[in-house]
Amino acid sequence: MTRARTFDPVSLEIMWSRLIGIADDMWTTVLRTAVSTIIGAAQDFGCEILDAEGHSVAHSNRSMPVFNIVMPTVTRAVIERYPVETMRPGDVFVTNDPWLCAGHLDDIATITPVFHGGRVVAFAVTVAHTSSIGGALARRTVRDIYEEGLRIPLLKLYDAGELNETAWAFIRENVRTADMVLTDIEATLTANDLGARRIVAFLEEYGLPDLVDVARAIQEHSERAMREAIRALPDGDYEHEVWADGLDEPVHLRCRVTVRGDEITVDYAGSDPERPRGGINCTLTYTKAHTVYPLKCLLSPTVPANEGTFRPFTITAPEGSILNCRVPASVGSRVRTGWHIHSLLFGALERALPDRVQAGNGLMNSVHVYGQEPNGRFYNAHFFIAGGRGASRGRDGIGRNCFPSSARNVPVEVFEARTPVLIHTRELREDSAGRGQWRGAFGHRLEMGVLPGYPAPVSFFIDPDRLRFPPRGLSGGEDGPLTEVLVNGRRLTPEEIGAGQITLSGPDERLVLHIPGGGGYGPPDQRDPALIEADIRSGLVTPTGAAVGS
Template sequence: MARIDDPIELELMWATLRSVVTEQAKAMQRTAFSPVVREAGDLAYALFDARGRIVAQADTGTPGHINCLAFTGQYLAAKFAGQLEEGDVLVTNDPWEGAGHFFDITVLAPIFRDGRIIGFVGSTNHHTDIGGPGVGVGANDVHEEGLWIPPVKLFERGKPSKLLFDIIRRNVRTPDLITGDLMAQVASARGGGDAVNELCDRYGLDDIEGLTDRIVDLSEQAMRKAIRACPEGTWTGETRFDITGGTVISLKASVTIDRVAGEVLIDFAGSSPQINKGVNVVLNYTHAYSTFAVRSCLTPRLPNNAGSLAPIKVTAPQGSIVNCTYPAPVAARHVVGMYVPMPILKALYHVVPDRVLAEGPGAVWSAQVIGTHPNGAPYTSSQFSFSGGMGARARKPGPSATCYPTGIGATPLEVLETETPIVFRRRELRRGSGGRGRSPGGDGQIVEFGVRTERPWTLNAAPTGRRFCAEGLAGGEDGAPGRFCVNGVEWHGEGKTPMKPDDIVYMETPGGGGFGAPDGEATERAGAEVPEPAE
């Protein structure tokens, strides 16, 4: 029998757990039907113990998905305690208990050993379509945004719920993609459970409770030690940005380092209230990107699990844009949610100035094209995304065309052109759009596309940062603002917009802020806002 207190055997078992979740996540990605999962990696995969605590995550995926999955796994494990049998698989896309909008569907399966549950394996994937208006800002409340799947058994004793699958298929535009991706999630969950049982066989374990306790405890100790090494106090940061339609959002964060407790307390009091557009953020998603910001600065190499997450506390006023209440629309919650780290990084500059980033342009610029083929069959592109430039680091430039904080990749243009009638006319780096500095900010990119069709089509987009630039830090200069045009004219639409067959979309994504005064100059900021472009 393996000895959990032996550091060598513990490391071997821990390495095995990490390989299990990473291999299964990649298997799920390879077997997925939709490009947003298969090519862009818009997913998360994790192992939980019998109490629903997240223990290990896959190497692939996004922070918004994985840290929300930590909440959803614990929620589902508690809700179905005592009701699960071998072969059961749970599912939900509840925004407030999951990853913040209907498109992110969580699948969780219990791991049985000798007739009892020893853990869970689960994933959260972004799905191509869930009905409603798509990933946009146009809905007035959450019920207009698509199909809401309550916590329910997708499989029961190994058999799929025909009724639930029928309901899902009839409420989405791409039923084969959705059901194919769900089955990929189910297969990877089953594969992960088998692999955990094989680990128990190999090391002579009856369950994984002792192993997971040790991993979680060591992670928590290390996180608290890193926090106690920081100066004690409270610091604040604020970021302002504009979203589609011209609405200006303010996020304020106070960050408190409590060395006695070994905790970081983050409070978003003073941030904008929730609005009647689908950019509102549930607290799970705010917590996910808040903890990622702290951990990427203080302990970037520490395992991400219940232990390392526990010392980071996040609060926000109910009804604020980062803790919205039902029935707020949330379909494009990433538009605001990916700005969450920015005020935290500004506050942490006073704590660990050499480890933070200058401000970046927040959310990736995403677009979706919806239309019909000549034979009348509908098509819906996956939500394809193009990043701006990342904010600069203290000693390194910001990477170009790379978005912080998400880990999503850009779907290859060849895939998009193969699976839909989209035609890309141009894609290149937007040279000089990153802010100047001792370390310059990353450049954005230029993208131009149309649709190869004689039929009208629909554009769904939500660009940000066209008036407010990504701010430089420590004397660094601001990045350039973005531009979003249709047929050469600045576009100010919201949500779905009808397009003519020959319309052309042109995007210039924003640049990241610079870090440090360029060439040792003392730089004075003239203000981060730029005038509205003339139409």
């Protein structure tokens, strides 16, 4: 095939799938070579191919959605500082700047220019959540970005193939379990290198000098699909507000979604100002990502995403608000605000898309265990566990995945192998889903303690959500339950959770988390009696819990 401005549909589909396949190979490389639980087990990372101007072309099917959306931003920041004409083969760039990258310091981006015919023709990019970036373990206590860890400015990690030893040393000396962190970064570099070689082989196979025409065709196809989906919506202004737990006081979020023709504007004016501590602030880059991703899910779920997908959207938030915070605001726990954006948008668009929106989610919770064993070895592992998904019209909640994240629930065996912790119980909780004509997915019960025979206390660092505001039902559906944190049988109040550090002294003590199920959709008295009977037979709904008005 020779270079052309247009491609026949079959050829374009094949080439598009090939590029997605290259990104999938990058993703698999990270999965197989990373060593932390947060990357290797929870799969909290993403891989993407971008054109020479930093516009996204294809990402892995399993990439973290928010990472896919921020990778063009960080790549274009690289190009602005280091023009492509000055780049050389072997260059690799790195940063974790929350205002350029994925919204908090733990997410590190590695950006590799791809050379073909003596010039940059693409970029292979990976963003991954590292197991440590230094800073405070109890994130609810931090007051600014400086207390949250090492902030890596946009710089060259490799210069024409030579490692920047100074930058490498700064990272090594400022993180916990440095071997784990550096090995994970090396996994992303390996993936980028694989992607770069595969892109060059792709261009050579098709006789293409660069990705320009292929990228343009792919992006235009995705953009057309999105604009067609938007045109199907009634023009209008759709508003909604939600409340989130916050820290000392609740957080109020507000949006106005304006649909005009084939474009959508989302304005977050009226949302709360940024907060002085606790890391619950969102950078605008992160807010934009958590806006366009749920809109993509609603409007064009079957067309692979890339730069063209998001061109019809404009997102604004007042500077200094909790959704557009300023340096040096703390951002380490930004998910506790950003993960409520999809519910805000779904509530706004319920009137326009009643058959697609979803009731509130139980959301994901994380338990981080870090410490030093008597032999001097450090342990450092994250345990992710998701709440139940909300119901939607015509369908019960579809499971306990981590939407709006695509992270994975960490297997019990992996977590136990890395820490002196024994998981006594991980089970679905009965009567833990919001009732409705369609009910939410059930929540979890997680019980953990110190490994019997272990000679020292173990500290668990938690930052739970939905302690005050449950997953909301839609269209008459009931809310899901609240999160509960129990220590030795006693339920802690949000105030008692405090900094989020819970220390268990021995094997007889227990930390128990009740993770919420999702909200229901539609009036509970309209649920099909056959489905109610099936719920009761499953053992996850009691006759009392199934009774309307109970």
